[in-house]
Amino acid sequence: MPRPEHVLTLSCPNRPGIVAAVATTIFEHGGNIREAQQYDDVETRRFFARITLDHPEDALDVPALRAGLDAVADRFSMQFALRDRAERRKVIVLVSKFDHCLADILYRWRLGELPMDLVGIISNHGRETYQHLDFTGVPFHYLPVTKQTKLEQEAEVWRVIRETGAELVILARYMQVLSDGLAAKLAGRCINIHHSFLPGFKGARPYHQAHARGVKLIGATAHFVTADLDEGPIIEQDVERCSHNDTPDDLVRQGRDIERRVLSRALLWQLEDRILLNGARTVVFRD
Numbered sequence: 699m700p701r702p703e704h705v706l707t708l709s710c711p712n713r714p715g716i717v718a719a720v721a722t723t724i725f726e727h728g729g730n731i732r733e734a735q736q737y738d739d740v741e742t743r744r745f746f747a748r749i750t751l752d753h754p755e756d757a758l759d760v761p762a763l764r765a766g767l768d769a770v771a772d773r774f775s776m777q778f779a780l781r782d783r784a785e786r787r788k789v790i791v792l793v794s795k796f797d798h799c800l801a802d803i804l805y806r807w808r809l810g811e812l813p814m815d816l817v818g819i820i821s822n823h824g825r826e827t828y829q830h831l832d833f834t835g836v837p838f839h840y841l842p843v844t845k846q847t848k849l850e851q852e853a854e855v856w857r858v859i860r861e862t863g864a865e866l867v868i869l870a871r872y873m874q875v876l877s878d879g880l881a882a883k884l885a886g887r888c889i890n891i892h893h894s895f896l897p898g899f900k901g902a903r904p905y906h907q908a909h910a911r912g913v914k915l916i917g918a919t920a921h922f923v924t925a926d927l928d929e930g931p932i933i934e935q936d937v938e939r940c941s942h943n944d945t946p947d948d949l950v951r952q953g954r955d956i957e958r959r960v961l962s963r964a965l966l967w968q969l970e971d972r973i974l975l976n977g978a979r980t981v982v983f984r985d
């Protein structure tokens with residue numbers, strides 16, 4: 699029977715003694731460090747770490763450990779999060795017409811590859827758009843939008859996010875620009891898949907932009923959503939070769955696989971608390 703595990707993620711201004719203080723606190727409260735990754739950003743002089751710890755059944759006094767870490771956080775001006783790995787995050791997925799990323803997320807979730815509670819799917823297109831997809835057990839919310847109804851529709855999106863208790867929002871080719879207000883409400887917990895190798899070809903129709911530019915590589919980028927379109931901190935990217943023979947539709951077709959694997963990596967890493975924000979960038983403690 700695997701022992702209960704927690705994940706501790708932290709960041710703070712770098713100085714000697716951080717690891718010693720954190721490790722001692724974990725030890726003193728009955729925790730056993732299973733894995734530790736750390737990064738010292740010499741440019742920003744900030745320190746980052748991800749530590750997984752386990753403990754014999756009920757040997758870890760979590761409230762006491764949290765209080766001990768609070769004291770360490772005060773001493774080192776540290777931000778930290780301590781999460782029980784058994785607690786699954788509530789995730790909601792937003793999608794528009796192109797559903798290949800949603801299909802991939804559903805498949806991986808049903809396989810057990812994505813440890814999450816999928817609490818809903820929101821689309822500005824009707825259920826008939828996805829007749830080939832199985833939404834069994836996942837509430838589907840059809841929220842159509844026009845330029846005139848954008849604000850009302852977005853209020854509905856926010857209502858569903860709140861009412862489902864969604865902690866993480868995935869834009870799986872959701873082709874609506876979120877207002878500054880909603881982007882702010884979802885800061886650090888909304889991930890978008892952009893279908894280009896950012897910072898190239900931001901905005902709409904990136905494959906057509908890339909084709910017109912005559913690129914020899916196409917790519918996809920998973921990033922946190924901010925008010926500035928496709929400018930949010932990058933989480934994961936991948937590319938594939940293309941050629942002069944490829945039409946825009948060829949690039950769209952080839953790009954689907956890149957988008958799927960980039961988004962599923964980013965989603966899994968977020969679910970495993972592997973991504974830490976580092977200003978306009980990220981630190982990703984990959985496995």
Ligand SMILES: Nc1nc2c(c(=O)[nH]1)N[C@@H](CN(C=O)c1ccc(C(=O)N[C@@H](CCC(=O)O)C(=O)O)cc1)CN2
Pocket residue numbers: 869872873874875876877878881890891892893900901902922923924925926927928929930
């Ligand atoms: N505030 C943000 N919202 C969104 C972001 C973001 O980074 N910040 N990423 C986009 C995704 N996206 C490309 O990946 C994208 C989506 C939509 C558009 C766009 O021009 N949409 C038009 C409507 C298009 C349609 O209705 O088919 C619009 O909103 O007027 C460009 C890029 C998701 N949102």
